[in-house]
Amino acid sequence: MPAYDEMLTAENVRRQHYERYGEWLDAQSADVISRRRAEADSLFHRVGITFAVYGEDEGTERLIPFDVVPRVMADTEWRFLEAGLKQRVRALNAFLHDVYHGQDILKAGVIPADVILCNTQYRPEMQDIDVPGGIYAHIAGVDVVRDAAGTFRVLEDNLRVPSGVSYMLENRKVMMRLFPELFAAHRIAPVEHYPDVLLENLRSVAPIGVKEPVVALMTPGAHNSAYFEHAFLAQQMGVELVEGQDLFVRDDSVYMRTTMGPRRVDVIYRRIDDDFLDPLAFRPDSMLGVPGLLAAYRAGRVTIANAIGTGIADDKSIYPYVPDMVRFYLGEEPTLQNVDTYILRKPEDLAYTLAHLPELVVKEVHGAGGYGMLIGPTSSHAEIEEFRLRILADPSNYIAQPTLALSTCPTFVEQGIAPRHIDLRPYVLSGRDITIVPGGLTRVALREGSLVVNSSQGGGTKDTWVLEQ
């Protein structure tokens, strides 16, 4: 079945929300587009919007390829998606609260208890701790794709330290600089207020009784692949960018070391994994964390966003149950669907998967970033057989999904404008309210036919336009 194209219908007619942009695009020569793209590249380089690639020489910095052809969404599409995302994240937060309190959902038998309690992502340290507002996933980067019928489906709920939002913001800035005429001609929903919303959101979850909460963004340091984003967001929010060594805990409160002496911190927006937060509580070899941070957190003296232990809700072994969570906690039918998923710990799903490996995508339940997965249709016989052995060795470590024909979007590649597969990562902010800046980060698989959009695997990004009516 051919993929759904964002711009063209199956009859090759431009969709309504692409009318104006399509006309403009037709009128441009490839020369103009390629010049603007070169301009964009030099802008990104000069500003230093780069990411480090693991496994290459230390200090290697690369540009994420940027495509100058935007992804355009109709107002109606966005409103549907927005409602679905809010519903989903509300349910996920309710689930996290439940898992770390009464565990009603396990008692009701909706999710098998061992899937949760034997999961390494489940953090017993969090049991019975009350977090402000009952919010665990303050920032969610939910990956959404469209199947061949054009239906939006959630591929992953990223609830730990989702990244990429700086690209959403920088892409927009660059697009406005390169194509002011297009912004004048379209009503494109703005995204530039994201840092303000984020800061407001973080302040709204400060420990009870704190009047003027001090927020800090905690980074693993300059060698982290997403360091640019950490520095960027801290600057945009006007908060300190701290490393573990900049913080210390005294009497269960967290302080920054400043040139004027210690200063208290109330909310930590951390961009560092649970394991590295506190060497006293988690990995003792972590040089990145703050000794005593968990104790301060448990005492309710500091808010950590996202909360510790959110990984239990976005683990791939939990993902198949999210629609059930919506029904269980909200009493609603889920607006957004999952991608059909085979849970290989179930014998019948395992049997089906092993019989259909060349058609399926198989993922490790704890893998991320496009690592540790098999894409059946594009893999060789040998690769499939090798992966089969890995599955058989530990079936419960895997899930399988049909290969989705991700929707395509016109993209500027060497041969000119051509369709390439895309996904979308909107950023869902939960605090006093749930807020989503219209659109998100569109990632694009630049190689023809490729379905892998991860930047670590040759993906690029696009600006995402939600057209206001």
Added chain:
Amino acid sequence: MLSRTADHLYWMSRQTERAENLARMLDIHYRHSLLPHTAEEFERQWTATLLSLGQLDAFQKQHGDPTAATAFRYLAFDRENPGSIVSCLGAARENARAIRGSITSEMWETLNTTWLDVRSSTARATPEIGPFLEWVRYRAHLSRGVTLGTMLRDDAFQFTRLGTFLEGADGTARMLLARAQPGTELTDHASVPDSYAWTLLLRSLSAFEVYRKVYRDAVTPRRVAELLILRDDLPRSLHRCLLELHANLKLVGNQGSSETERRAGALYSTLRYGRLEDLCKDGLQAYLQEFLATLADLSWRIARDFLLPATAY
């Protein structure tokens, strides 16, 4: 401000300033190489320069006695030498990168572009030294301009300036030191070759035209020393640098830094009220060595009071 941020700001500007000072120092040698000279004289001067930078031992271990080619390469382009121009520019950029949120994007772009350019221009071949040194100075002017032109006048600015003036005083003192022989007397007359050497020093510190304007007279060791040490209106003089250092130190002062401020003030007042004859009563060389030692003490105290993560709170 975070102590670590202050540390990066301070070292960002110190390394930038150091790269510029090195370029100025090498510029003397470059200009000198265009004048008639003997090989021994040349080697002696390189030795004096490396010694004043505290890099003679490390250099000799690798390269033996200095030649123009090895010394230029070592001090300008050698990435293995943390004290080379290229390494300083890289370190300045790394410090800026670590705190790019605390500096303006124009500052970051300036330092980043300097580094990207130097990296690509030195990647394959060794650039011509003359134009390279000129380029380093030009980029230093840009860095200074973008700092003054874009940065909010807050504590981040003050820590940046602290680094600039500490390193500025250090650079000027070392350049004078490289010129000063154990027996150098601050006379009011000079032989022709001597006067050439002092003129080169002035030119490399962008102070030759100033000298003419101020003294309207022949170049003599005493006046050069007076200009570079005691004039408060010459941007790179020790007096000027200490004035700025002391003023910025006062602005960032905290509960524990009063002794550091006092010592900076004491050093500053010797320059403000002292006389050249008294300061240099044991010779120019001895004075400069003592000055550099006091400066090193200040540098250590600034680090202790503001920059090192405090553990004793």
